[in-house]
Amino acid sequence: MYRVANASEYLAITGVGINDVKLTKKAWVLPGQSCTVFDLSPVNYTFEVQAMSAEKLPFILPAVFTIGPKVDEYESLLKYARLLSHHDKLSNHVTDLVQGVIEGETRVLAASMTMEDIFKGTKEFKKEVFDKVQLELNQFGLLIYNANVKQLVDVSGHEYFSFLGQKTQKEAENQAKVDVAEAKMKGEIGAKSRQGQTMQNAAKIDAETKVYTIQRQGEGKKEEVKVNAEVKIYENKREAEVAEANAELAMKKAGWAKNAKMAEVEANKVVEIREAELQRDVEKMSAMTQTEKLRAEFLSKASVDFEAKVQKANWELYEKQKAAEAVLYKKEKEAEAERVSASASLFAKQQRADAELYAKKKEAEGLVALAEAQGKYLTKLLEALGGNYGALRDYLMINSGMYQEIAKTNAEAIQGLQPKISIWNNGDQMGEGGAMKDMAGVYKMLPPLLNVVHEQTGMVPPAWIGKLSNSN
Numbered sequence: 001m002y003r004v005a006n007a008s009e010y011l012a013i014t015g016v017g018i019n020d021v022k023l024t025k026k027a028w029v030l031p032g033q034s035c036t037v038f039d040l041s042p043v044n045y046t047f048e049v050q051a052m053s054a055e056k057l058p059f060i061l062p063a064v065f066t067i068g069p070k071v072d073e074y075e076s077l078l079k080y081a082r083l084l085s086h087h088d089k090l091s092n093h094v095t096d097l098v099q100g101v102i103e104g105e106t107r108v109l110a111a112s113m114t115m116e117d118i119f120k121g122t123k124e125f126k127k128e129v130f131d132k133v134q135l136e137l138n139q140f141g142l143l144i145y146n147a148n149v150k151q152l153v154d155v156s157g158h159e160y161f162s163f164l165g166q167k168t169q170k171e172a173e174n175q176a177k178v179d180v181a182e183a184k185m186k187g188e189i190g191a192k193s194r195q196g197q198t199m200q201n202a203a204k205i206d207a208e209t210k211v212y213t214i215q216r217q218g219e220g221k222k223e224e225v226k227v228n229a230e231v232k233i234y235e236n237k238r239e240a241e242v243a244e245a246n247a248e249l250a251m252k253k254a255g256w257a258k259n260a261k262m263a264e265v266e267a268n269k270v271v272e273i274r275e276a277e278l279q280r281d282v283e284k285m286s287a288m289t290q291t292e293k294l295r296a297e298f299l300s301k302a303s304v305d306f307e308a309k310v311q312k313a314n315w316e317l318y319e320k321q322k323a324a325e326a327v328l329y330k331k332e333k334e335a336e337a338e339r340v341s342a343s344a345s346l347f348a349k350q351q352r353a354d355a356e357l358y359a360k361k362k363e364a365e366g367l368v369a370l371a372e373a374q375g376k377y378l379t380k381l382l383e384a385l386g387g388n389y390g391a392l393r394d395y396l397m398i399n400s401g402m403y404q405e406i407a408k409t410n411a412e413a414i415q416g417l418q419p420k421i422s423i424w425n426n427g428d429q430m431g432e433g434g435a436m437k438d439m440a441g442v443y444k445m446l447p448p449l450l451n452v453v454h455e456q457t458g459m460v461p462p463a464w465i466g467k468l469s470n471s472n
Contacts, residue, residue, distance in 0.1 A: 001029045005037060012036045012081040021081050023074070038085035042068030042145045045095065049103045051110035059115070061106060062150040065133075067098055070143035080141030097140070105132040125149070196318075203310050210306075218295055225288055229281070236277050244270060394462045406457060 004026040005011045013022040015033030029035045049061040070076035084094060109128050126149040134144050247266050251259040378392070385391045397403065450461045 003027060003029050003035050003037075008041045009037050009039055010077065010081070012038060012085050021078060023077055023081060036081075036085050038069075038081060040069050040071050042066045042143075045098050045102075047099055047102055049106045051103075051107045053110055053115040054113060057115050059110075061110070063102070063106075063129075064146075064148045064150070065098070065102060065144060066146040067137065067142050067144055070138075070141055073141075076138070076141040076143070078141070079139065083140055084142075098137075098142075101136045102129075102133050105129060105136060108132075200314055203314070207307050207310060218292070222292055229284060229288070233281055240270070240274065240277070390462065406453075410456065 003011055005024075011022075011024050011027060013024065013027060013029060013033055013035050014020075016030060018033065027035075043066070045065045045067060047063050047065070049063060050058065051061055052058045069080040084097075106129050109125070109132060113125070126147065129149065130144060130147045133147075137144065247263070247270070251263045251266075254262070381395065382389070382392050385395070453459060453461070
């Protein structure tokens with residue numbers, strides 16, 4: 001039977017005449033031979049690998065692997081044909097095989113990395129998993145065509161990535177707030193600065209424009225007066241010429257003889273008139289010059305005063321702004337210092353309170369320890385005295401100096417008084433200079449002394465010292 005494989009398939013033929021496995025696209029299948037058709041197209045395998053980092057933090061790694069036979073290598077195709085061609089690529093056997101390899105290598109790799117390394121180096125982690133899984137799949141003739149590692153997910157009951165995302169989000173929000181506040185501050189400062197510069201430049205340009213305008217107006221008026229004076233001079237000159245011609249005409253009419261003297265007089269008058277006109281022109285030009293000089297002086301002074309006042313006003317405004325900024329900065333620093341001082345004072349009070357509490361606890365512990373030690377001490381003494389509470393009391397009174405204190409108190413009580421003193425004598429001197437004389441006297445004085453102590457304090461002497469003289 002003649003068999004032909006599709007474009008994405010291969011024929012695996014075994015049997016008579018074939019030593020191992022024959023891979024081909026088309027062939028005659030003879031009796032005694034077996035032919036298996038296997039598909040070469042890759043398949044997507046989706047897994048959720050549960051792994052644990054080096055810090056023992058569990059996580060879920062969702063991944064999608066596109067895996068298929070390695071078609072470029074004949075040896076790899078032979079491996080796939082021998083081991084997996086008789087299984088469907090979507091069968092549980094192949095899926096479990098691929099999943100086992102991927103989960104095993106992923107868990108081993110994750111256990112050698114910290115959670116921070118896995119989270120920050122997702123690309124490197126993906127590449128490591130890809131390389132290690134590919135090494136294991138080579139023995140089955142499989143090739144990873146694509147591996148897509150999705151976002152790491154927390155295991156139920158653990159919220160590491162959730163808290164890490166919240167932390168990153170809060171840090172980004174806080175940084176954004178800081179950036180917005182800083183940009184707003186720079187914008188307001190820049191706007192105020194630009195506004196001030198604009199006002200200053202506008203005032204300067206206005207002043208220069210006014211000065212230039214006044215200067216041009218003065219020059220125009222000056223030219224106008226100059227032209228008017230020249231016109232007037234020309235008119236006067238023409239009038240003089242006309243008068244002179246009229247005089248000459250009159251002189252001709254009156255006769256040369258009669259009018260000779262008149263001509264001389266008229267000539268003199270003409271000269272005087274001419275001098276007067278010239279003098280008038282000179283005075284007029286002098287007045288015009290003086291007027292222009294005064295106008296220029298007053299105009300320059302007014303311009304200078306105006307610019308000086310503008311500069312002074314700008315400087316006063318700048319000083320007021322800087323003074324206001326300095327006061328604001330000082331107030332802010334004072335408020336900050338008060339907050340720091342209040343925090344330090346509160347911390348100091350807390351430390352003192354903690355120290356006092358610790359001291360009280362230690363004092364109480366010391367008292368408890370002292371009481372326990374004294375209790376053990378008294379227990380040992382009572383055991384040593386055979387359980388005799390009277391003997392224990394007497395020992396403690398003697399050891400603490402109680403009798404000395406009683407004697408001292410009695411002595412201070414009768415100081416300055418005249419107490420009744422009793423002297424006892426047994427009547428037996430036991431010989432002069434006897435060795436036991438003094439000792440015997442002391443022992444004979446004890447009974448009446450104990451009686452006096454009993455009368456004054458109500459205390460009964462212990463049995464080992466003796467009994468009262470009036471007791472039975």
